[in-house]
Amino acid sequence: MHKLANTHIQAYNPAMSHYQSNSPALWQSLLPQPDSNSHKYSRGYVMIQGGYPVTGAARLAALAAARSGAGITAIAVPAVALNIYASQLLSIMAKPYASTLDLYALIHDPRIGAFLIGPGAGASKETRETTLTMLQTAKPVVIDADALTAFSRKSDSLKKAIIGQCVLTPHDGEFEKLFGLRPAVQLPERIAQALVAAKQTNSNILLKGANTIIVGPDERVIVNENAPATLATAGAGDVLAGLITGLLAQGMPSFEAAAAAVWLHSEAAKLYGMGLIAEDLPGLIPKVWHQLTA
C-alpha cells in the first residue's frame, strides 16, 4: 500500500491500494475566511442537540464549532437542563425546548447552516427521530456517538433519510453496531469497509482511530497520520465532531471539512503535548489556524 502525492484528492483504487495522507494541500483552499461583508449569521450557524444528564459532550462540541469560525453556535437543550448549560456558556447560546414540537421548531430555523447530533444525546428513539428530522432539512448533518448507536440494526432508516451532505464519525465500536461489522485492523481492509459504508449511506465516513480514515461516497480516501496518542482521552471525539460541524456551517464541502477538522484536531493536540484533556483542544484551534494561514 502506498501514498499518492497530495495535489488533488483522487478516487481510491483498491487494486492499487492507493490512498492520500491528510495534509493541508488537500483542502486549505476551501477553508472559510470572513471578509468585510460578513456578519455572524453569514459566518455560519451551528445547531447542536444537547443531552441530559450527559451535558459536557455537547458543550465541548459547541466550543470547538465556535473556534472553527462559525458565527453562531447554539445548543438545543431540554428545558430541565437549561441552568446547567446556561451557567457554563457565554458566547454559546442555550436554546431550551419543553416538547418535541418545540425542538423541531428550533431545528427548522432557516438560518441554521449545519447540525450535530450524538455527543451525550443518549442512544434512544428520541435521538433517532431528532436525527431524522435534522436530515429532512437537507442541510449538512454530522452524526456522532449516541446518534450512531441509536441506529444500531436500524441503519436502513438512516440510509433512506440521508438526502444532503452528511458525515458519520464512528469509532470501531460504533461502526460495528451500525454496520454489523467490526472494522479490520489492517489499513487496506479498513478502507474497503469504510468505502462500503459510505456507498451504502451516501455519506462521508470518518472512521476514528490512531490513524483516522476519511472516505466519501464518491470513493475518495484520505488517511490522517498526524494524530498523537494523547488524543485518546474522553471527549476528544466530541470536539472533533464540533469542528467538522463548524466548518460545514461555514460552507466547506463535507469531505474536505472532515479532513480539515481531523488535521486541525491532531495539530492542536500536538501543540499541547502530555496532559491534554478535551477542553484544552478548542482554545488551541486558532493557533493551528494561524500557523496554517500565516
Ligand SMILES: NC(=O)C1=CN([C@@H]2O[C@H](COP(=O)(O)OP(=O)(O)OC[C@H]3O[C@@H](n4cnc5c(N)ncnc54)[C@H](OP(=O)(O)O)[C@@H]3O)[C@@H](O)[C@H]2O)[C@@H](O)CC1
Ligand atoms: N464530557 C462528557 O460529557 C463526555 C461524554 N461522552 C459521551 O458519553 C456517551 C457514551 O460514550 P462512551 O464513551 O461511554 O461510550 P461509547 O463511545 O459508545 O463506547 C461504548 C463501547 O464501545 C466499545 N468500543 C469499541 N471500540 C472503541 C473505540 N475505538 N473507542 C471507544 N470505545 C470503543 C467499547 O466497548 P468494548 O468494545 O471494549 O466492549 C466501549 O465501552 C456518548 O454520548 C459520548 O458523547 C464521551 O464522549 C466522553 C466525554
Ligand SMILES: Nc1ncnc2c1ncn2[C@@H]1O[C@H](COP(=O)(O)OP(=O)(O)O)[C@@H](O)[C@H]1O
Ligand atoms: N491511539 C490514538 N492515537 C491517536 N488518536 C487517537 C488514538 N485513540 C483515539 N484517538 C482519537 O481520539 C478521538 C477519540 O474519540 P472518541 O472515541 O469518539 O472519544 P469520546 O467519545 O470520548 O469523545 C478520535 O478523534 C480518535 O481518532
